[in-house]
Amino acid sequence: MKRQKSKKIANRSQQSFYFEDYLSKNQKFKKDKNFSINEDRIYLLFFCFFSLIFIFSLKIIFVSFQSSNFKEISNFKNTFYPLRKDIVDRNGILLSRNILAYHAAIKPNLIKDKKKFLVKIKITLPEINTQKLKKDLEQKKYFYLKKRLTDLQREKLWKLGEKGIIFEPFQTRVYPHAGLYSHIIGQTDYDNYGISGVENYFDNFLRNRKNISIPLKLSLDTNIQFLIKSELEKALDIFQAKGAASILMDSDNGEVLSLVSLPDFNINERTNVMGKEYMNKITKGVFELGSIFKTFTVALALEEELVDSKTSINNITNTIKCSIHKISDIKEFPTSMTVEDILIQSSNIGTVKIAKKIGEKRYKDFLNKINILNSPKLELDEIGRPISFNWNKCKLETISFGHGITTTPLQAAAAYATLINGGKLIEPTLELGKNKNLRPQRVISEITSKKIRTILRKVVTDEKGTASLANIYGYNVSGKTGTSQYYNNKNKNINTFISFFSVSKKTYTLLVMLDDPQIAKDLVYNYRGMKIRGTRKEAGWNAVYSTGKIIEKIGPILAINNKEVPIHHVVKKTN
Numbered sequence: 001m002k003r004q005k006s007k008k009i010a011n012r013s014q015q016s017f018y019f020e021d022y023l024s025k026n027q028k029f030k031k032d033k034n035f036s037i038n039e040d041r042i043y044l045l046f047f048c049f050f051s052l053i054f055i056f057s058l059k060i061i062f063v064s065f066q067s068s069n070f071k072e073i074s075n076f077k078n079t080f081y082p083l084r085k086d087i088v089d090r091n092g093i094l095l096s097r098n099i100l101a102y103h104a105a106i107k108p109n110l111i112k113d114k115k116k117f118l119v120k121i122k123i124t125l126p127e128i129n130t131q132k133l134k135k136d137l138e139q140k141k142y143f144y145l146k147k148r149l150t151d152l153q154r155e156k157l158w159k160l161g162e163k164g165i166i167f168e169p170f171q172t173r174v175y176p177h178a179g180l181y182s183h184i185i186g187q188t189d190y191d192n193y194g195i196s197g198v199e200n201y202f203d204n205f206l207r208n209r210k211n212i213s214i215p216l217k218l219s220l221d222t223n224i225q226f227l228i229k230s231e232l233e234k235a236l237d238i239f240q241a242k243g244a245a246s247i248l249m250d251s252d253n254g255e256v257l258s259l260v261s262l263p264d265f266n267i268n269e270r271t272n273v274m275g276k277e278y279m280n281k282i283t284k285g286v287f288e289l290g291s292i293f294k295t296f297t298v299a300l301a302l303e304e305e306l307v308d309s310k311t312s313i314n315n316i317t318n319t320i321k322c323s324i325h326k327i328s329d330i331k332e333f334p335t336s337m338t339v340e341d342i343l344i345q346s347s348n349i350g351t352v353k354i355a356k357k358i359g360e361k362r363y364k365d366f367l368n369k370i371n372i373l374n375s376p377k378l379e380l381d382e383i384g385r386p387i388s389f390n391w392n393k394c395k396l397e398t399i400s401f402g403h404g405i406t407t408t409p410l411q412a413a414a415a416y417a418t419l420i421n422g423g424k425l426i427e428p429t430l431e432l433g434k435n436k437n438l439r440p441q442r443v444i445s446e447i448t449s450k451k452i453r454t455i456l457r458k459v460v461t462d463e464k465g466t467a468s469l470a471n472i473y474g475y476n477v478s479g480k481t482g483t484s485q486y487y488n489n490k491n492k493n494i495n496t497f498i499s500f501f502s503v504s505k506k507t508y509t510l511l512v513m514l515d516d517p518q519i520a521k522d523l524v525y526n527y528r529g530m531k532i533r534g535t536r537k538e539a540g541w542n543a544v545y546s547t548g549k550i551i552e553k554i555g556p557i558l559a560i561n562n563k564e565v566p567i568h569h570v571v572k573k574t575n
Helices: 002-066 074-078 114-124 130-139 151-159 197-201 203-207 222-239 290-303 339-345 348-358 360-369 395-400 409-420 446-461 543-561
Strands: 094-106 143-146 165-174 243-250 256-262 319-322 325-328 478-486 489-503 506-515 524-527 530-533
Touching: 094 151, 114 130, 151 165, 197 203, 222 243, 222 256, 222 506, 222 543, 243 409, 243 543, 290 339, 290 348, 290 360, 290 395, 290 409, 290 446, 290 478, 290 489, 319 348, 325 348, 325 395, 339 348, 339 446, 348 360, 348 395, 360 395, 409 446, 409 489, 409 506, 446 478, 446 489, 478 543, 489 543, 506 543
Parallel strands: none
Antiparallel strands: 094 143, 094 165, 243 256, 243 506, 319 325, 478 489, 489 506, 524 530
């Protein structure tokens, strides 16, 4: 009993102790709670203060990001890797390169006053259709205002200060020389894939980023290209021609130094040029080139030893009949002429008589050997194909002087280079050094080649030759003229002069072609020491004249490039 009683007393005492302890703790809690409330208020103030600073900082970062139009997304620029390799000429001059450019996109939800925005855009970019823009602002969440901005357009849009204008970076292809190489370099699409010209032909190589710093080096020479184009533009004006074209190549290795076709166009402008006049006349154009074929006829006859240069061809009448057709000369020639005189004076009837000695089979085989009848080869997809024909009656006769057969100027130039370079068949190329180690097939002997060179030189120097206006001092210019009519319009001409000339130890083949040139009545020619005015439309009076002017301009540059002339000159000071 006593134990139980004492236990109850102990429990009560214990309960009393716990209660007193609770009270003391509760009083302390009330004091701590008051302090804690004050402390929380201070923390809250600090939190709000730092939150405002953080939000303000984010705003500054956002504004600075939006204002990067002139620095434009610095991280993107710092990590800018071109998607295509550069294209350069033989001297390392830049022809094509990828650069950073911008599209202007719109986020309508970021534009507060859309009416005011429409007015601003109308003033800044007048070409924009504001009615369509208004609909896009109402219906779309994101759209392009204008693609491929110029630097000036980008600057103007930036100055508007509209957050809703977003400048999207992208890579574009630029061509520093605009229209100078429009028929060669070609273009890329918006995705940086080649769609024409060299850009298309070498697309896989140019898009290979393994060695992105190694450019595609072409055989072209920008200085020469510019000078030739300038002279052809003058020819268009002087002779009122509808078009003009030329190709200059190394006669030994086939490297093309210049290829011009007029009219041309600015390849930086993404416009569709579909008219026939914008066709690459050298590679894709297919023409009857007239009397230039006479050289092939004479060369084959010499090679087969059927005639010699001094062999007389008799019974040359003014006209001859072939089946139901009549073949004639444009003027009266002697009834008896040597083989070289027939070529120098360009007699149709004389050439026909030489062709009959050759025969159809041998002539056909020879044309195949010099690639006149086949599609030409060059690092372009814009290639024409000669029109096929049947070797029926009179075909041998008409083809012998260049009628009834078509080819491209590229093929004609390459064939002439083959005839005069010692008889080695060359393959034209735009790629520098491509043909360096090639062993070309021989088509004619060196002896025949030498004879042809001698005769073609006389075409320029002989008093009865058809190319006297190309006799430029110091370059030993040789060549053959060709005047032909449109197949569907006899009143229009295609005039051609294929020449070759020497600079240092190199020989170059140059073809110049004019599309329907007119008589230059106001032009005074220096013709064999006489001053005369033009009265004729044949190639000798326009294509030859233009060739002479071109050679005068490009000859010194070729001499410097071949190290015949030093690139610097020492001038002695005189007292």
